[in-house]
Amino acid sequence: MLKVGVIGVGTVGTSVVKILVDNKEMITARAGREVIVTSGVVKNLNKDRGLDIKLSDDPYDIVNDPEIDVVVELMGGVEEPFKVVKAALQNGKAVVTANKALLAYHRYELQDIAKDLPFEYEASVAGGIPIINALRDGLSANHIESIVGIMNGTCNYMMTKMTDEGVAYDAILKESQELGYAEADPSFDVGGFDAAHKLLILASIAYGIDAKPEDILIEGIDKVTQDDIAFAKEFGYAIKLLAIAKRDGDEVELRVHAALISKDEMIAKIDGVMNGVSVIGDKVGETLYYGPGAGGDATASAVVANIIDIARAGKSSPMLGFDKPLENGLTLKDKDTIHSKYYLRFSVQDKPGVLAEITKLFGEHNISIETILQRPSATDNVNLLLSTHTAVEGDIQNVITISEQLDFVVEKPVLIRIV
Amino acid sequence: MLKVGVIGVGTVGTSVVKILVDNKEMITARAGREVIVTSGVVKNLNKDRGLDIKLSDDPYDIVNDPEIDVVVELMGGVEEPFKVVKAALQNGKAVVTANKALLAYHRYELQDIAKDLPFEYEASVAGGIPIINALRDGLSANHIESIVGIMNGTCNYMMTKMTDEGVAYDAILKESQELGYAEADPSFDVGGFDAAHKLLILASIAYGIDAKPEDILIEGIDKVTQDDIAFAKEFGYAIKLLAIAKRDGDEVELRVHAALISKDEMIAKIDGVMNGVSVIGDKVGETLYYGPGAGGDATASAVVANIIDIARAGKSSPMLGFDKPLENGLTLKDKDTIHSKYYLRFSVQDKPGVLAEITKLFGEHNISIETILQRPSATDNVNLLLSTHTAVEGDIQNVITISEQLDFVVEKPVLIRIV
Numbered sequence: 001m002l003k004v005g006v007i008g009v010g011t012v013g014t015s016v017v018k019i020l021v022d023n024k025e026m027i028t029a030r031a032g033r034e035v036i037v038t039s040g041v042v043k044n045l046n047k048d049r050g051l052d053i054k055l056s057d058d059p060y061d062i063v064n065d066p067e068i069d070v071v072v073e074l075m076g077g078v079e080e081p082f083k084v085v086k087a088a089l090q091n092g093k094a095v096v097t098a099n100k101a102l103l104a105y106h107r108y109e110l111q112d113i114a115k116d117l118p119f120e121y122e123a124s125v126a127g128g129i130p131i132i133n134a135l136r137d138g139l140s141a142n143h144i145e146s147i148v149g150i151m152n153g154t155c156n157y158m159m160t161k162m163t164d165e166g167v168a169y170d171a172i173l174k175e176s177q178e179l180g181y182a183e184a185d186p187s188f189d190v191g192g193f194d195a196a197h198k199l200l201i202l203a204s205i206a207y208g209i210d211a212k213p214e215d216i217l218i219e220g221i222d223k224v225t226q227d228d229i230a231f232a233k234e235f236g237y238a239i240k241l242l243a244i245a246k247r248d249g250d251e252v253e254l255r256v257h258a259a260l261i262s263k264d265e266m267i268a269k270i271d272g273v274m275n276g277v278s279v280i281g282d283k284v285g286e287t288l289y290y291g292p293g294a295g296g297d298a299t300a301s302a303v304v305a306n307i308i309d310i311a312r313a314g315k316s317s318p319m320l321g322f323d324k325p326l327e328n329g330l331t332l333k334d335k336d337t338i339h340s341k342y343y344l345r346f347s348v349q350d351k352p353g354v355l356a357e358i359t360k361l362f363g364e365h366n367i368s369i370e371t372i373l374q375r376p377s378a379t380d381n382v383n384l385l386l387s388t389h390t391a392v393e394g395d396i397q398n399v400i401t402i403s404e405q406l407d408f409v410v411e412k413p414v415l416i417r418i419v
Numbered sequence: 420m421l422k423v424g425v426i427g428v429g430t431v432g433t434s435v436v437k438i439l440v441d442n443k444e445m446i447t448a449r450a451g452r453e454v455i456v457t458s459g460v461v462k463n464l465n466k467d468r469g470l471d472i473k474l475s476d477d478p479y480d481i482v483n484d485p486e487i488d489v490v491v492e493l494m495g496g497v498e499e500p501f502k503v504v505k506a507a508l509q510n511g512k513a514v515v516t517a518n519k520a521l522l523a524y525h526r527y528e529l530q531d532i533a534k535d536l537p538f539e540y541e542a543s544v545a546g547g548i549p550i551i552n553a554l555r556d557g558l559s560a561n562h563i564e565s566i567v568g569i570m571n572g573t574c575n576y577m578m579t580k581m582t583d584e585g586v587a588y589d590a591i592l593k594e595s596q597e598l599g600y601a602e603a604d605p606s607f608d609v610g611g612f613d614a615a616h617k618l619l620i621l622a623s624i625a626y627g628i629d630a631k632p633e634d635i636l637i638e639g640i641d642k643v644t645q646d647d648i649a650f651a652k653e654f655g656y657a658i659k660l661l662a663i664a665k666r667d668g669d670e671v672e673l674r675v676h677a678a679l680i681s682k683d684e685m686i687a688k689i690d691g692v693m694n695g696v697s698v699i700g701d702k703v704g705e706t707l708y709y710g711p712g713a714g715g716d717a718t719a720s721a722v723v724a725n726i727i728d729i730a731r732a733g734k735s736s737p738m739l740g741f742d743k744p745l746e747n748g749l750t751l752k753d754k755d756t757i758h759s760k761y762y763l764r765f766s767v768q769d770k771p772g773v774l775a776e777i778t779k780l781f782g783e784h785n786i787s788i789e790t791i792l793q794r795p796s797a798t799d800n801v802n803l804l805l806s807t808h809t810a811v812e813g814d815i816q817n818v819i820t821i822s823e824q825l826d827f828v829v830e831k832p833v834l835i836r837i838v
Contacts, residue, residue, distance in 0.1 A: 023702070111739050118735060128706060130558065134553065134557070138724055139720065140723075205739055206740070209751060211751050234792075260838070261837075266709060283442070284716065286710060287549070287711075289707075290707040292704050297703065305558065305559045309735070319539075321555045321627065322623075330671045331670055332630050335635070335636045335674070338672055343679050373650065385646065393636075417678050
């Protein structure tokens with residue numbers, strides 16, 4: 001059994017505890033052993049979190065607990081968690097953190113202290129997207145040419161709203177604060193500092209470069225107006241807060257700023273609170289990773305993935321994720337019982353009564369038609385194009401088989417499912 | 420040193436050999452030891468491949484070579500590679516394969532035979548995208564609710580062309596064959612079988628389900644016409660060949676077919692030969708992985724990543740990818756030397772000569788203007804919106820500093836970089 005202590009049981013910490021309970025059976029199958037959170041550290045012991053773990057208000061109760069194998073650091077800040085995490089490593093514990101600021105300042109010191117102890121931090125960049133995993137392992141064969149990331153959901157939400165709805169910066173900032181997407185003091189997000197912390201972490205993995213936030217170009221989105229958005233639209237650009245790492249000979253360019261980027265780029269298509277990171281490798285070309293950059297469960301998904309990895313204790317995951325086809329597990333659904341919406345194209349003779357017969361046939365098989373278009377075809381016949389509400393595959397196949405026999409149906413109807 | 424034998428030195432195999440040479444220093448740093456391809460197996464020994472490795476035409480020369488640590492299987496087919504790979508595992512060798520057909524039929528048998536020997540296959544699904552890595556490790560905390568993939572570049576290229584250019588199916592198939600995107604016998608791609616093999620692999624990792632191609636719904640794109648594309652456009656859909664795995668209670672739905680999908684979905688935005696896989700986890704929500712699904716270097720990138728992973732011999736990769744900031748490595752580029760295109764907004768008094776003075780200032784600093792727009796602003800002043808050709812950051816900052824002193828410049832000019 002792997003025992004975990006969580007320092008900082010807020011939104012993400014609570015999700016970590018709950019995921020390990022909710023998905024216990026599957027996580028045990030993937031990890032090769034049971035994983036449980038035994039204790040947590042909170043600031044206010046009087047608040048009921050509805051969790052069945054031992055709570056303390058002192059991080060060192062976990063750091064010094066000989067029973068604890070893995071310390072999860074979710075307390076925030078820089079110097080205080082640095083001390084706590086150092087002490088945990090010195091006590092021989094594995095560490096998982098989601099703390100990008102800690103890593104922006106102390107990642108190489110931590111790597112030195114950790115030595116062979118696992119120190120994982122997938123959740124620190126782009127929340128639920130396994131971008132650390134991809135960059136460090138999935139793309140390990142490549143020299144990285146560039147990384148371009150949308151890694152701050154607050155800024156991306158604001159830029160999307162300003163673009164789609166023509167809202168002024170101040171109005172959308174206020175709305176974002178009311179929705180909880182932006183802090184009361186939003187400067188850490190809109191000033192580009194949050195994205196810069198994440199960029200420095202990715203740049204280390206890609207380039208092995210040790211830079212600090214104060215070394216690099218960091219600007220925010222707070223100067224962007226509707227005038228700029230109108231210009232961008234006119235010339236086919238979107239405006240995004242981008243974090244960019246780019247190799248140029250023996251130098252690495254690191255910068256965070258608002259940017260005009262062609263609407264045709266995949267990264268420009270990432271809207272709202274979502275994050276995305278485009279990575280160009282010298283061999284693979286461009287790959288892109290998209291997903292939720294924040295939120296309790298999404299961030300905790302990455303934290304728990306790190307814990308599972310540690311639970312395997314250096315063994316790779318089983319080839320197919322599980323040791324064998326799941327016992328008592330899932331079965332393959334019969335094709336005929338699949339539910340879908342459908343689009344169908346009938347080529348029919350252009351004569352009275354045809355439409356009525358076709359639609360009657362659908363009704364008899366409990367299929368409700370959503371839209372229907374009659375279009376001239378290249379031949380003497382006409383095309384009936386129709387889409388259905390959700391129906392059962394077997395019923396649709398019956399309708400097709402029967403309709404093929406009708407004398408006015410010229411060729412086998414074509415079906416495309418609507419997803 | 421880790422010694423690798425490559426069975427099947429075609430396009431991908433040649434790229435594997437070359438990547439291990441081209442990126443040798445970095446790969447050694449990431450893997451913790453040197454990795455070299457010592458020998459290869461080809462069908463025709465007379466063809467010169469320009470590679471400095473020992474060649475044979477018998478797979479068992481590699482399988483039975485006591486010097487070889489890792490067998491890379493790139494020979495294609497199902498039963499023959501199954502025999503070869505089994506023999507390699509029985510000889511205690513690690514195996515890396517890109518062979519989706521082999522895995523579609525024999526993955527659970529191979530997992531049983533491999534036991535604790537590494538058996539990796541990242542390249543078998545979606546080429547250069549590390550989707551196996553993401554699904555098996557990055558998302559391991561999640562129950563997977565669905566996987567929706569565009570995993571056949573040939574089909575996606577054809578659908579994109581039919582949509583964007585109104586080309587008929589037969590014409591675009593012919594063009595794809597001429598470009599080398601489609602085989603002379605295209606049925607494996609356009610019939611959906613290639614995507615189905617990949618889907619079965621992902622479904623095993625997500626659900627632990629053992630299904631074979633003949634068990635599931637597989638249809639292709641060969642019935643899609645311009646009539647269908649017109650219908651799709653009219654109702655806000657794209658048409659894509661999708662591979663879908665979806666959990667429904669105790670059942671798993673597996674299917675490959677052409678599908679109408681809302682243009683607003685990220686997966687619908689993946690065009691041309693590119694691949695993409697959208698995964699919904701119960702905790703993380705949607706994450707999506709995008710990149711090249713084929714091509715020698717892209718596929719080899721995934722094969723080599725697997726080899727590097729094996730070279731680490733069960734040790735995780737170093738926390739930051741490399742053990743320390745790269746010695747003799749890359750340095751941070753000075754902010755002022757960054758090259759970019761720029762957009763600038765000047766708020767100026769509306770009087771004669773202003774435009775001339777501003778443009779003169781740019782010329783004096785070697786900055787070439789690409790476009791310029793003069794727009795009324797909300798105040799008594801006007802906005803000059805302009806974009807530049809590529810310029811140097813320091814020059815742009817000088818222009819801004821000087822222009823701020825000009826009496827007709829009303830407020831500090833705003834700069835947004837164009838990426």
